[in-house]
Amino acid sequence: MTKKITVNTIKKYKESGEKFSVLTAYDYSTAKYIDEAGIDAVLIGDSLAMTALGYETTHCVGMEEMLIFTKAVARGVSHAMVVTDMPFLSYHTDIASAVNNCGLMIKNGANAVKIEGYSDYILDVIKRLTQSGIPVMGHLGFTPQFLNTLGGYKIQGKTPEAVEEILNQAKALEKAGVFSIVLEMVPESGAKHITENLTVPTISCGAGRYCDAQVLVCDDVFGKFSDFKPKFARKYCDMKSLILECAKKYNDDVKSGRFPSDDEVF
Ligand code: KIV
Numbered sequence: 001m002t003k004k005i006t007v008n009t010i011k012k013y014k015e016s017g018e019k020f021s022v023l024t025a026y027d028y029s030t031a032k033y034i035d036e037a038g039i040d041a042v043l044i045g046d047s048l049a050m051t052a053l054g055y056e057t058t059h060c061v062g063m064e065e066m067l068i069f070t071k072a073v074a075r076g077v078s079h080a081m082v083v084t085d086m087p088f089l090s091y092h093t094d095i096a097s098a099v100n101n102c103g104l105m106i107k108n109g110a111n112a113v114k115i116e117g118y119s120d121y122i123l124d125v126i127k128r129l130t131q132s133g134i135p136v137m138g139h140l141g142f143t144p145q146f147l148n149t150l151g152g153y154k155i156q157g158k159t160p161e162a163v164e165e166i167l168n169q170a171k172a173l174e175k176a177g178v179f180s181i182v183l184e185m186v187p188e189s190g191a192k193h194i195t196e197n198l199t200v201p202t203i204s205c206g207a208g209r210y211c212d213a214q215v216l217v218c219d220d221v222f223g224k225f226s227d228f229k230p231k232f233a234r235k236y237c238d239m240k241s242l243i244l245e246c247a248k249k250y251n252d253d254v255k256s257g258r259f260p261s262d263d264e265v266f
Contacts (some may be wrong), residue, residue: 001002001176002038003082004078004079005040005080005081005109006081007082007112007179007233008018009040009232010040010041010081010179010180011179012079013040013201013212014199014200014201014211014212016062019212019213019214020040020041020059020201020212020213021038021039021041021061021214021215022039022040022041022042022043022214022215022216022223023041023042023043023215023216024038024042024043024047024048024197024215024216024219025042025043025044025073025076025077026044026045026048026051026052026073026075026218027067027069027072027073028072028073028075028076028193029075029076030076031072031075031076031217032076032077032093033080034077034218035076035078035080035096036078036243037075038079038153039080040052040080040081040213041081041082041083042080042081042082042083043082043083043084043085043134044066044070044073044077044082044083044084044085045085045111045114045216045217046058046061046066046085046087046088046144047085047144047229048061048065048069048229049061050071050225051217051218051219051224051225052219053065054159057144058087058144058145058147059145059147060073060087060191061087061088061231062087062088062089062090063090063101065084065107066084066085066087066090068085068103069105069109069185069194070082070105070108070109070111070162071108073109073171074110075107077111079202081111081112081115082109082110082111082112083110083111083112083114083137084112084113084114085113085114086098086102086105086113086114086115088145091125092121095105095124095125095128098125098128099128099129099134102129102134103132104252105235105245106134109266111136112135112136112137113129113137114136114137114138114139114182115136115138116139116144116145116146117136117139117140117145117146118138118140118172118173122173123172123173123175123176124176124198124219126138126173126176126177126178127176127177129177130176130177131177135179136178137178137179137180137181137182137203138164138170138173138178138180138181138182138183138184139181140169140170140173140181140183141182141183141184141185141186141187141207142154142186142204142206143155143184143189144184148205150238153185154185155185155187156184156185156186157190157191157194158189158190159165159193163190163193163194163210165197166183166186166190167192167194167197170194170198170202170233171197171198172254174198176202178200180201180202180203180212180213181198181200181201181202182202182203182204182205182206182215182259183195183202183203183204183205184205184206184207184210185206185207185232186207187207187208188207189208190207190241191204191207191208191210191211192208192210192211194216195211195212196208196210201213203212203215205232206230206231206232209236215235216233216234219231220233220234220235221234221235221236222235222237222239223235223237223238223239223240223241224234224239233246
């Protein structure tokens with residue numbers, strides 16, 4: 001029986017320099033297999049808005065949907081840390097509702113929450129959450145919930161000044177109490193500099209090889225989501241083709257009378 005991954009395990013990984021893996025999952029059985037494969041943390045990313053629900057952006061999911069997916073994933077996981085993405089506007093209006101919404105995720109099986117961005121208000125939210133016993137993963141660089149204010153899917157930290165700005169934000173997040181920080185779409189050299197100057201681990205989402213950990217969207221890894229493929233993602237299998245092939249065979253079998261067979265009837 002493998003031990004449950006906690007914030008202490010993540011802290012030890014950073015101290016020892018051992019890399020760790022994060023992968024998203026949205027449903028019970030996928031979460032179960034990802035956990036069995038030994039992935040360290042399973043993220044119920046709000047990317048599910050696009051991959052599981054077919055919306056155009058992550059803005060379209062709310063607490064209700066994120067709770068359903070969180071419960072399903074948490075039921076499938078016994079070893080990995082379960083981290084839930086807090087959806088758009090679920091932590092922005094005031095600290096009390098941020099704590100209540102994040103607390104609801106913990107009550108329903110998450111071990112930690114992820115929140116995007118940096119501001120004085122976000123720092124207060126992080127402080128209050130950690131004081132309430134809710135571990136927080138930060139998220140800097142490209143932050144999809146800020147898509148409209150960032151002006152599109154744009155690489156962040158392209159100049160030395162911009163890298164320093166992200167580093168300062170990361171240090172402030174670290175001071176406020178986050179246990180790790182996702183860096184999304186940041187050039188590798190900048191992400192390396194940021195990683196080397198933090199005591200909490202960085203998790204690369206398109207931020208290169210020198211972060212302490214890597215995160216990808218499971219539908220990209222399994223080749224299931226085909227609307228677009230981020231440059232930084234790696235497809236390890238072609239589930240789309242597999243599903244198409246199986247669905248076509250089943251369709252043929254039903255229509256030709258080959259399904260069900262003698263073994264498949266009562
Ligand atoms: O929503 C998501 O899946 C994410 C990661 C890929 C970092 O935020």
